[in-house]
Amino acid sequence: xxxxxxNIMITGVGGQGNLVTSGxxxxxxxxxxFSPTIGQTFGASQRGGAVVxxxxxxxxxxxxxxxxxxxxxxxxxxxxxxxRAAVDFAGPRTIAVVSDLRIDTLDxxxxxxxxxxxxxxxxxxxxxxxxxxxxxAVEDKIMISSLNAYLVGLVVGLxxxxxxxxxxxxxxxxxxxxxxxxxxAFASGLEDAxxxxxxxx
Amino acid sequence: MILESVLRDVHGKNIELxxxxxxxxxxxxxxxxxxxxxxAVEAGVGFCSSYPGTPATEIASTLMxxxxxxxxxxxxxxxxxxxxxxxxAASWAGVPAMCxxxxxxxxxxxxxxxxxxxxxxxxxxxxxxVCDDPRGHSSSNEQDSRFYAKAAKIPLLEPATAxxxxxxxxxxxxxxxxxxxxxxxxxxTRLSHTQAMVxxxxxxxxxxxxxxxxxxxxxxVPDPHLRNRDLQEKLRRIxxxxxxxxxxxxxxxxxDSPLTVVxxxxxxxxxxxxxxxxxAQKVRHFGVVTTFPxxxxxxxxxxxxxxxxxxxxxxxxxxxxxxxxxxxxxxxxDIVFHGKHDGFVPSWGExxxxxxxxxxxxxxxxxxxxxxxxxxxxxxxSSLLIPRPLTFCAGCxxxxxxxxxxxxxxxxxxxxxxxxxIGCYSLGVFYDQAMDTMQAMGSGIGTASGLGQLSxxxxxxxxxxxxxxxxxxxxxxxxxxxxxxxxADVLFIIVDNKTTAMTGFQPHPGSDDDEGHRxxxxxxxxxxxxxxxLSVVDGDDIPALIEAFHTSVKERGLKVVIVDSHCRLxxxxxxxxSDLLQRVVIDEDMCRGExxxxxxxxxxxxxxxxxxxxxxxxxxxxxxxxxxxCIDVCPYGAIRRAR
Numbered sequence: 001x002x003x004x005x006x007n008i009m010i011t012g013v014g015g016q017g018n019l020v021t022s023g024x025x026x027x028x029x030x031x032x033x034f035s036p037t038i039g040q041t042f043g044a045s046q047r048g049g050a051v052v053x054x055x056x057x058x059x060x061x062x063x064x065x066x067x068x069x070x071x072x073x074x075x076x077x078x079x080x081x082x083x084r085a086a087v088d089f090a091g092p093r094t095i096a097v098v099s100d101l102r103i104d105t106l107d108x109x110x111x112x113x114x115x116x117x118x119x120x121x122x123x124x125x126x127x128x129x130x131x132x133x134x135x136x137a138v139e140d141k142i143m144i145s146s147l148n149a150y151l152v153g154l155v156v157g158l159x160x161x162x163x164x165x166x167x168x169x170x171x172x173x174x175x176x177x178x179x180x181x182x183x184x185a186f187a188s189g190l191e192d193a194x195x196x197x198x199x200x201x
Numbered sequence: 202m203i204l205e206s207v208l209r210d211v212h213g214k215n216i217e218l219x220x221x222x223x224x225x226x227x228x229x230x231x232x233x234x235x236x237x238x239x240x241a242v243e244a245g246v247g248f249c250s251s252y253p254g255t256p257a258t259e260i261a262s263t264l265m266x267x268x269x270x271x272x273x274x275x276x277x278x279x280x281x282x283x284x285x286x287x288x289x290a291a292s293w294a295g296v297p298a299m300c301x302x303x304x305x306x307x308x309x310x311x312x313x314x315x316x317x318x319x320x321x322x323x324x325x326x327x328x329x330x331v332c333d334d335p336r337g338h339s340s341s342n343e344q345d346s347r348f349y350a351k352a353a354k355i356p357l358l359e360p361a362t363a364x365x366x367x368x369x370x371x372x373x374x375x376x377x378x379x380x381x382x383x384x385x386x387x388x389x390t391r392l393s394h395t396q397a398m399v400x401x402x403x404x405x406x407x408x409x410x411x412x413x414x415x416x417x418x419x420x421x422v423p424d425p426h427l428r429n430r431d432l433q434e435k436l437r438r439i440x441x442x443x444x445x446x447x448x449x450x451x452x453x454x455x456x457d458s459p460l461t462v463v464x465x466x467x468x469x470x471x472x473x474x475x476x477x478x479x480x481a482q483k484v485r486h487f488g489v490v491t492t493f494p495x496x497x498x499x500x501x502x503x504x505x506x507x508x509x510x511x512x513x514x515x516x517x518x519x520x521x522x523x524x525x526x527x528x529x530x531x532x533x534x535d536i537v538f539h540g541k542h543d544g545f546v547p548s549w550g551e552x553x554x555x556x557x558x559x560x561x562x563x564x565x566x567x568x569x570x571x572x573x574x575x576x577x578x579x580x581x582x583s584s585l586l587i588p589r590p591l592t593f594c595a596g597c598x599x600x601x602x603x604x605x606x607x608x609x610x611x612x613x614x615x616x617x618x619x620x621x622x623i624g625c626y627s628l629g630v631f632y633d634q635a636m637d638t639m640q641a642m643g644s645g646i647g648t649a650s651g652l653g654q655l656s657x658x659x660x661x662x663x664x665x666x667x668x669x670x671x672x673x674x675x676x677x678x679x680x681x682x683x684x685x686x687x688x689a690d691v692l693f694i695i696v697d698n699k700t701t702a703m704t705g706f707q708p709h710p711g712s713d714d715d716e717g718h719r720x721x722x723x724x725x726x727x728x729x730x731x732x733x734x735l736s737v738v739d740g741d742d743i744p745a746l747i748e749a750f751h752t753s754v755k756e757r758g759l760k761v762v763i764v765d766s767h768c769r770l771x772x773x774x775x776x777x778x779s780d781l782l783q784r785v786v787i788d789e790d791m792c793r794g795e796x797x798x799x800x801x802x803x804x805x806x807x808x809x810x811x812x813x814x815x816x817x818x819x820x821x822x823x824x825x826x827x828x829x830x831c832i833d834v835c836p837y838g839a840i841r842r843a844r
Contacts, residue, residue, distance in 0.1 A: 004477075013589070023230075026230055026396070027230065030228075030398070035397070035398045036230065036396075036397070036398070037396070037397045038230075038395065038396040038397075039391065039395045040394055040395070041338070048589070048590075048591055048592050048594075048807065049589060049591050050589050060398075061362045061363060061364065061395075061397035061398065061470065062470060062474065063467075063470040063471050063473070063553070063554050064391045064467070064470070065391070065553045065554065067474065067478065067553070067554040067555050067558070069575075080586070080589070081589070083582055083585060083586065084586050086582065087579050087582045087583050087586065091575075104810065105587060105589045105590065106589075106590050106592050106805065106807065107587065107588070107590070108587070109801065109805075109807060109809070109810045109811060109821075110798075110801050110802045110805060110811050111798075111801065111802070111811030111813050112802065113587050115587070116585040116587065120585055121585060124578070124581060124585055125582075127578040127581070127582065128575070128579065128582055
């Protein structure tokens with residue numbers, strides 16, 4: 001472990017395809033010659049809890065968790081969970097691509113606590129990261145269920161990752177479920193990336 | 202949580218285990234647990250037994266997936282003690298046997314372990330894999346199970362990487378076979394659940410020679426003390442073997458390096474990264490993998506001429522204490538020890554690179570890196586964060602059970618104690634504190650049977666306890682028999698969803714199965730103890746639940762209510778039948794809106810949301826499973842089936 005690993009984090013809520021996404025990126029990274037390490041937070045992901053995946057690209061197994069401030073790319077499938085991860089891990093080199101599709105918590109569902117204002121969340125993200133992109137809103141049902149692949153498309157289109165577009169596409173092609181929807185969402189993300197500008201500081 | 206990933210090669214294709222001969226040398230992305238399972242295949246294991254429990258579950262479930270191709274016998278045993286006993290027996294008969302479990306499982310199996318260590322294992326060898334859960338991500342404690350290895354005087358290996366987790370299993374078997382005792386391999390959550398690249402070795406063909414006669418003297422009487430003496434002699438031989446072991450990470454010889462960081466298991470990876478980050482000059486790293494018995498000769502050699510040592514391990518100072526013991530005899534070590542005793546490393550919770558980097562900075566008198574502006578940004582952002590609490594799934598019948606208990610508690614003016622147990626329904630401790638206690642598996646009925654004796658001393662509250670079906674078979678039977686035999690005043694609620702839902706739907710004795718397992722009827726087992734009252738109630742029927750609980754909890758004696766429960770996650774996976782049911786809707790004319798809020802704010806199904814603008818509840822259609830349980834929750838009849 002000589003060079004510093006390239007650190008990617010995927011955050012969201014159980015059911016958003018967090019683990020599938022880390023698998024897709026990891027296999028693509030393998031095709032590009034990396035030895036990825038995937039650290040995952042398990043246990044509660046099926047019961048409404050937050051899910052965080054640490055994907056670290058190096059030439060051998062690294063420590064499973066990204067050190068504080070060492071995050072390179074943050075893929076936020078849900079705004080609140082994106083911010084939660086940024087508080088703990090973002091640093092001077094973090095580029096964040098975060099969806100504005102909010103998922104209620106038990107308390108916001110009940111109306112007991114207000115879900116924080118999205119403008120506040122993204123402003124706080126901008127303070128914590130080097131660059132922040134707000135993913136364009138997706139509306140149709142297939143795109144919402146493949147939001148993860150859409151965000152990966154954006155990240156790849158923005159040329160943020162050290163993994164090649166071709167390897168990621170090949171990685172999606174070998175998925176056993178929902179391959180077509182994922183490929184479509186990925187392509188759509190790639191396309192939308194060209195018009196996407198970072199939030200101003 | 203289930204680990205969905207199956208073994209894949211770099212092209213994402215499932216590995217064909219039939220072609221295992223071609224796989225040696227292939228590099229595959231694997232979790233630590235999958236790597237341990239692969240290690241078992243390469244070691245030629247013929248028998249594997251386990252009870253599901255995070256973070257250990259995927260070792261046995263992966264082997265089960267491969268069983269058809271490997272010919273291995275793999276079972277979910279009723280509990281960890283039975284699992285270890287079954288595996289030991291296989292070993293006696295010549296079959297290489299592995300037994301995997303989570304930390305708390307070893308508490309259950311410990312009685313047998315502290316006997317079979319003396320009696321000995323067989324020609325098959327026996328490897329016990331225990332997965333600890335520092336921080337208790339999915340556990341009710343964060344115990345350090347390494348002390349069991351010391352208590353049982355058996356060798357303990359702590360692999361640091363997924364690769365090593367695989368590679369060490371065949372060695373563990375070789376050691377067990379040669380020494381005739383169980384070998385313990387200890388993992389932690391971050392090793393078990395982290396995926397990394399693993400170079401595969403060749404799988405071993407199953408070559409099993411059944412021993413027609415068991416080894417002699419598989420009992421410790423009449424001279425267990427002599428067995429203890431002999432076991433200690435084995436340990437001394439193993440310590441010498443460990444001293445030349447290839448598994449430990451040794452610092453380069455010589456050099457002027459006053460500080461050695463000593464790590465165990467996956468902490469080795471945290472130390473490696475922290476040393477790079479802090480750029481600590483002249484610090485050596487000794488990564489111990491053969492933790493117990495401590496390889497004294499090696500320790501003496503590595504630590505010679507050192508002035509300071511820092512111990513990095515999860516959770517307790519196990520290795521640190523072994524070093525401290527060694528420093529008091531043999532060649533004296535003039536070393537200052539740092540670690541958990543002097544607070545340089547936290548003695549609770551998980552470790553990570555940051556914590557160890559901070560320990561190194563403190564030890565070296567280097568300032569910690571704090572960026573004031575960033576800290577302020579963090580603080581501001583933290584103020585926006587709201588919690589995301591765990592809850593029951595939409596339509597989960599456990600919610601209905603706790604809702605009903607809440608109603609019964611009200612009817613009893615609060616005079617109700619509910620003792621709890623381990624499973625998804627443990628979330629009841631968060632649901633209006635409907636569940637008052639939660640310790641080990643089976644403790645619900647055990648503690649209830651104690652409380653059920655106390656009315657003679659003036660204890661007024663009625664006593665109820667709750668357990669799931671898998672837990673019932675695992676550990677509730679002795680408690681139930683005790684409650685019956687002693688005539689305890691207890692209502693025992695069994696939430697029977699016919700699967701081990703918490704860990705990913707493993708079958709258990711009471712679940713349906715088309716693979717030749719015989720179903721053991723939970724109800725008939727309950728009937729056999731002849732409770733004073735027994736009823737079976739549908740978990741979707743809230744009025745019936747309230748009635749059953751209330752009627753029975755008032756009566757003296759042992760009452761049992763079996764709740765016919767539904768796991769929506771499992772139903773969703775098998776076949777989503779909700780389309781066959783009429784939609785559940787809220788009648789806006791009947792709903793009292795902000796004046797009530799019972800459905801959203803008290804019953805709290807995630808398929809019911811509060812529309813703050815209109816101050817009304819709304820049905821979240823894509824969450825609703827159309828069970829209709831909430832229809833009876835609304836006192837105004839506003840929730841109903843669509844017509």
